[in-house]
Amino acid sequence: MKTEDEGSTLRIVDIARMAHVSTGTVDRVIHNRGKVSAENLQKVKAVLEMVDYRPNLMARSLASKRSYVIYAVIPSFEVGDYWADVYAGINRAIEEVGRYNVLIKIVYFDKYSELSFNRVVQDLKTRKFDAVLIATLFSDCVISFSKYLEKLSVPYVYLDSHIPDQKQLAYFGTSSQETGHVAARLLYSKVGVDKDILIGQIVHDDNSLSTQWINRELGFKNYLESVGFKGNLRYAKLRSGDESYNFKVLDDIFQSHENIVGAITFNSTCHVLGEYIKSRDHLNITLIGYDITKKNVDMLSGGVVSALIAQRPEIQGHCGIISIYEHLVLGRKVNSINYMPIDILVKENILFYNNIGL
Amino acid sequence: MKTEDEGSTLRIVDIARMAHVSTGTVDRVIHNRGKVSAENLQKVKAVLEMVDYRPNLMARSLASKRSYVIYAVIPSFEVGDYWADVYAGINRAIEEVGRYNVLIKIVYFDKYSELSFNRVVQDLKTRKFDAVLIATLFSDCVISFSKYLEKLSVPYVYLDSHIPDQKQLAYFGTSSQETGHVAARLLYSKVGVDKDILIGQIVHDDNSLSTQWINRELGFKNYLESVGFKGNLRYAKLRSGDESYNFKVLDDIFQSHENIVGAITFNSTCHVLGEYIKSRDHLNITLIGYDITKKNVDMLSGGVVSALIAQRPEIQGHCGIISIYEHLVLGRKVNSINYMPIDILVKENILFYNNIGL
DNA sequence: AAAACAAATGTGTTCGTACACACAATATGA
């Protein structure tokens, strides 16, 4: 606990006077520029500590000639997508700090293509920058890129899903397993103990599931097990964009398993299941999904999806940039793991979800 | 849409040069200080408009000698209370902007006493300040105070519950009726169409219900009506802190109405019902309440309360102060009505609720 | 002992804006 200063903020000149040195010396101490005698170093540090010196950030930013380049590496998106919200948050951060010694550049990759991510990384390796914000869709690639960044001592911030044992400056996102618990709880409370649940796996070309999917599903199953769920989990492998195929697969499953009364997907594509449920009029089925995309929200408002789980993408994007700003420009400490709140959205509270005040 | 400037930000000297006047003249135009010829006023305004001049806020704040006093008028609280979170948000705002030309002072009133609120108001009338943040617990008193503030052209920001047709600079809080809908939906989905619901009214000395309570209850009933709820609403008038009395009242109600399977309170005192339900082992009853107070959260974690509805009090406090800062210091426009998201908290997602990133 | 050098320390200018003040131009009154 620091004692409350009565308004009067001490400046560098004050520190200098108190330590009986010049402002230049204080400046050198503050910035570890060296060329200070051991004795003076000691004295100045003591005074700084004692008065809990806080630099005037306005003055600092004004005087500082140093300027920083930050790259944000995120998936490309369309209006209403999940990543559109992240982008909005990044943009809000740019509005706030973009003029003050930081230049933020956004580069995009294809969220279904590891290759495209790696291409972006290769391109970045030819460029000069001071920090990176990375959407961690492809863990392995991200880890390898992080190694490279560490060698250059370039700080990096992760967004979206957590990668353990990394040296990121900060991570913003949810605990994927916990979101699985929440999803399971919501579904279980409607489905009951002995009915079946459909898990819709909407896969893209490469046929692989993301780490986030895997962790969410893990959390989901853990919860069901913990509450003694006795029903079955039925899997439907669906294809993004191929409606006739999907409908056929789903028809088969629902015909052979009449006990299915709940359904879920572990990414933002639950609208695919929603379209089927809606067109087949299976409205007794409780459908739960992730992320506040336009399609999902429409399904929620229309009563097809009963709940969506969200993780404040806008805030994630915003905090991601701001944390870098605070680190680089203001020299502040930032938490390395920041789990975002897990939001439960239903028809009745979706309206205000994106009102985040300022 | 403004055109994107390629980095280079124009300064006052640049504007001056472009308009063929001195920086002093530009300054006078920007701040409406007068003493500028019609001709020059025109020219400078045109240039400012054309280049979409954005002052360097750092430099402005540094150079400005003007400093502002903001009062925050909120209820006193104990650790773990609802208003403790609001206070935390205000404090975070103080950390952020408190050093830069604004002095924020907090004054407290007793949340159960209109008189104490009015006393605070009377005291404020003897003081000098530039803006106020007001917790709108007592609408009538707030309206009368607002009239006074309008005469002095002192901007005021409302927190907590909305008062229509006022000229507040900004309001931060939820739409009370909507939160009633959400509560009803959650309860209804567990209770079903023909069971009874207990409404616990925990009243204080003055025996009156807050506007917020009334609106939440209104929204609650509207929802139940819209979905064709056929059960009965049973009311229990309880006293804060008088456990033996409350238990007796509740025992009576539950004995005479065996059909009650759901319960709710429309303020943060649902733990009072929770204590009863827990001690009588009525754990089949679905209990829903408002606000993330320590007592409520404990009940939620313990499985007694099944869901809590929250409205980001920390963010409200923070945004309240920041909106005043933006208005006074930065001269920015702020939205006059800001409905906060309505959060649904259950056992599984309560853990991360207060992680708000930065 | 003087010169050369390195290390330590102090001074001065700069960032973009606010604002006080000096000065110029015009108008008003005696």
Added chain:
DNA sequence: TCATATTGTGTGTACGAACACATTTGTTTT
């Protein structure tokens, strides 16, 4: 006509910190 307001206009300094550069002090070399 001169003195005095009145209004418009430009200049200079301050804000607090960063950083370049000048100066002092101490040490080593010749």
